[in-house]
Amino acid sequence: MTQLYHFHGGVHPPTHKALSVRSPIATPPLPSKLVIPFHQHVGSMAKPLVQAGDYVFKGQLIGMPEDGLSSAIHASTSGTIAEIGMQVVAHASGLPDLCATLIPDGKEAWVVREQRNPITLPIDEIRHILRLAGIVGLGGAVFPSDAKLRGGKHHVRTIVLNGAECEPYITCDDMLMRQRARDIVRGGDIIRRVLGADEVLIGIEDNKPQAIAMMQEACVDRSSMRVIAVPTLYPGGGAKQLIRVLTGIEVAAGVRSTDKGVQCFNVATAYSIYRAVAFSEPLLSRIVTVTGNVHKPQNFEVLIGTPVDELVAWAGGKPDTTHHIMGGPMMGVPLPNDQVSVVKACNCIIAASDALFPPAPPAMPCIRCTRCAEVCPQELQPQDLYWFAKSKNFGKAQEFHLFDCIECGACSYVCPSHIPLVQYYRFAKSEIWARDNDKKAADQARERHEFREYRIEREKQEKADKLAAKEKAALAAKPAASDDAQQKIQAALAVAKQQAVTPKNVSDLTPQQQAEIADIEARRANNQARAQSDAGT
Amino acid sequence: MFYSPFIRKPISVSQIMLRVMLALIPAIGAYLYYFGPIILVSLTLASITAVATEAAMLKLRNRPVAPFLQDNSALLTAWLIALSIPALAPWWLVVVGTAFAIVIAKQLYGGLGNNPFNPAMIAYAVLIISFPTHMTHWLTPAMLIHADLGFAGQLAYMFGNVLPQNMTLDAFTMATPLDTLKTQLHLGTAISSIFGQPIFGGLAGQGSEMVAVGFLVGGVYLWATRIITWHLPVAYLGSLFVIAGIFHLIDPAHYAPPLFHLFSGAAMLGAFFILTDPVTSPTTHKGKLIFAAGAALLTYLIRVFGGFPDGMAFATLLMNICVPLIDLYTQPKVFGKKEQAR
Amino acid sequence: MISALLVMAGIAIVLGAVLGFAAIKFRVEGNPLVDKIDAVLPQTQCGQCGFPGCKPYATAIAAEEADINCCPPGGEEGIRKLAELLNKEFKPFGDNAKPKPKAVAYIDENTCIGCTLCIQACPVDAIVGAAKQMHTIIAADCTGCELCLAPCPVDCIAMNPIEETLSVWKWKYPVYALSPTP
Ligand code: SF4
Ligand code: SF4
Ligand code: SF4
């Protein structure tokens, strides 16, 4: 029995998970259209590679990752690109973003794929494959996986595979582990190999006995891989919390977990990694739980870009649904409308009704009861953060570790005054970011302005200098009528100055000598560059 | 538009307040048994005053009345006031105290959640400073009583200030055990002989000790249902016990035993119902311990060396002032930012 | 009694001397107050404050020659920051100074005749172009100061307010249904 650690606080919201695990993962028919956003991941937006009217194959790259942190976007099926344009996307803001609209032709014609052996593939190539396959963290963070597999300065000892799935209602990881445990484990092998880790710990909350059994069976022949049942406690599936429970390591905000020797991947990500590496299948679909106010709650293997209304219709959406939630009831976002499409971050669609999610009672003043602090998994003092965020005292909020908040919602869940605490934290965080950006812009403007002043000053100076030089030259050119020694010296100086501009000693050299000099110069520059970069690191 | 979390634990401020009031029932029961039904009158009187003044203040402050009245916090304050002043007080004493607590100590500071001082203790402090004699007429418990006034007689005294002929107040009221102890010690009587007097029971005062037990029972219920955490009561009672114990060990003839201190005066009430008022106590665990220990020390000092019969109210108010400071200096380390013991 | 007074006075004098010495010894060169004020100003460099840029305005504030409510691009937030920095009362904008949403300039490239006048006006060198060539604005560097509008002989520069996009979107302040008055 492995020793489990525990994290502070946590809550036990009713899970409602039994609803959607009664039937296996289903594959819905092709939707009438697919709306595929080009920015579905952390990092910069993928650059569109196709135009309206282009025919694309299933799995064809349509969005190229930009330099740095970014990921690729693919056509989820074969068909014609109808439009590249701004459309409302699945985001709390309800703002439009660049999307490709794809009309499926029903042929599901794939691009050329190849089978590879993940055991022998060079590690660099695996990262490259993942980047171009658009693999991102499917637990909801959508962080590009290739970047996570880059490791840090420290040796990564432990890989944590996150199958905890602590959010109520969501069962997509549960069903995936029940039905495709073997591929998840193989994905774990790849991750372990790339990061050179010693062990893989698969954490699953103990309310999923079937998933635990299947996963245990799948990794029974691997000595370095262990399935560990963790207590059911929200937010035990948060990466920081699960790492803490399994290894005892606490990864503070702003610290890379690899610096502490652990890295955490969602089980669904591990599955996609395996499919991408072994079968060159890019991330075209994901398992989505459709539940809530529907007749037949179920998990679907959904193509990225499927409109939410069509997806919910397959699960039998009830007419009194007021809106839809992407994600779980604790951390999910309300969708701006039903036409937005499923994105890589979308693990669950909950049809909401007033009966299921009654509107919040009016918020009362905080009575400082510290129920929020008792449940906060990050050991913050939410009531203080609330106070500072509410009074827009952002400096103080940061001092009280606002940015350590993982927005799990546990505090709002227990608050007897029904204060939308997390909402205040989100507001404060985005306000602080905006201000930081303003500050940066202002600093840049100041710099540019100062440079301009300097430039104008310098131009003035140069003009004046030129004028003076001209006058002097004119003076010197005048025949030296008076044998003024002073003037002679001046003239001589002027001549010397002009001559100094073109040094004589290199003016007439043989080509060979010149080549040698160039060689030496090059070497010197090289050395200098190296010295600089050494100093830099 | 609502944002996540979309679900909430079914708990509200009004439920919490209601549970706390529920937890006062055992003590009220003991009160009824030992001192008669007059306590119900002062409870009712205080409640009516509290609700009326709260509603009026909310109206004046242009705040929504209904949700704030439903939070039950005014009612709870009223009950605490009624339980901490003598039950047979003239009606205006109850009204003035409650109104002062709600209007000045609570609403003028911004209402629920914004008052730095415990309203009930402010009421107590104001009354004992302004009307010290009225505040010392505590009912004599049933088993010691010489002349029974009867419920009707009590009502007549309370509302009309009339006493039956040939009866004085002293016939059915007495000083509290704490008070008696103080005066007698002053006269040079030793503890052991003071405790031999009939007003003293097994723990502290006859009757009043059982009310204290009632508070203890209610407090344990609050802790068991997670309305309060153990920190404040345990730290308060523990510190009081230790401090009183030290003095008692040094000089048993002049300092009462620790259990006497725990079960007399407002110690039990304070430990479970006054200090634990979330609005006016620290939010951190460490802070709670410091706050309660400080309150215990001050209570003891005021009781034994000060001029007032009980120190609970002043100790609470003094410690209330320190709360922001205590909170600031006891901020716990957050996740991942503490020294890791692994 | 006397000795106690003397001791107190002595301590006061010594402390005063130490403070004075420290003030001389550790005096920061330059005028940090101007820099501090300048750091709070938005650096739009628009001159709406009546000074030829943010630094001159900062200098004027530091010298108590200008009020703190003269910078529209900074918004009320800016005044509040200045008030806090200088320990002064908050003062709302006067009637002639109203903040408006931030914008960037945009040159209609078909109309531009390449006169280079706007280049000379731009305080942050955010316009590129050469004589007789069409000009264009580096949107990322434009502060929205509007100084380039006036010099343009063919009126081809327009100010486009910055639209809310996903990357600059902010969470709104939560609305409190319960309290009509704060
Ligand atoms: S749970 Fe709510 S009322 Fe209690 S301290 Fe936290 S924010 Fe305040
Ligand atoms: S949302 Fe933030 S403050 Fe609230 S419990 Fe979660 S981590 Fe703590
Ligand atoms: S008004 Fe314009 S120039 Fe003056 S301080 Fe503000 S941004 Fe700078």
Ligand code: SF4
């Ligand atoms: S381009 Fe125009 S508006 Fe923009 S900074 Fe330059 S002068 Fe100001």
